[in-house]
Amino acid sequence: MTAPLTLDAAGRGILAELAGVDERTRLLTARLQALPETAEVERLEAADEERQRLARRARGDERGRSATLWRLTRDAANMRARRRRDIEGLRANPDTERRRDLRHDLAVAERRLAELTDEIAREQRTLEAFGASDGPGHEGPVEDPALVQARAEQQAVVRDLTGQITDLEHRSRELREALPPQILALYRDGERDHGVGAAPLLGSSCGACFIDLDAVTLRRFAAAPADEVLTCPECGVLLLRDTAR
């Protein structure tokens, strides 16, 4: 059996600080990835997109309605011309049978014209209700002020967090350089395999894998000298003891 790794009080202090610094970095990184400010920006962006989609559709409907109105107006003009021809025919034609046909045609034209007049009025009311086509100015995307504000707030929070993370990472590098290479290697193994380089002993369980350690191990840990480096027998992660403080 190889001699246990040891770490003096200064080294234990560095290890404890490093574990704390890296834990804080993980915490801030997780916060950065799940910012309520980002969720708010995404919510407003989705709402803005929906608003613009509806505006585009409304503009399309408006154009469709304008075309309808144009068609109805044209049909009404045709029908008025037909009515005029019927009336002129009636005035000029003495033939009874021909006059009966013309009167019938005139009645049809009158009825159709009345329908068209109603349809035109309805179409115009709909157009007015939609604010009608007030020309250009509607086309450009109008940025929601709430979205602009939310983006500014999100950027401020992101800047603050990334600034803190950068400082912590700088400190982490300094502390790593101050650790003995063997300890640093163990620390990196823990990070790679378990997401943490070192973990506190939480009562009788490991703070990295959360497995309850057996009584024999716990007795051994309790009896170990302060400078002995302890690792979890289950996951191999470096264990921090209160004595490090």
Ligand SMILES: [Zn+2]
């Ligand atoms: Zn463990």
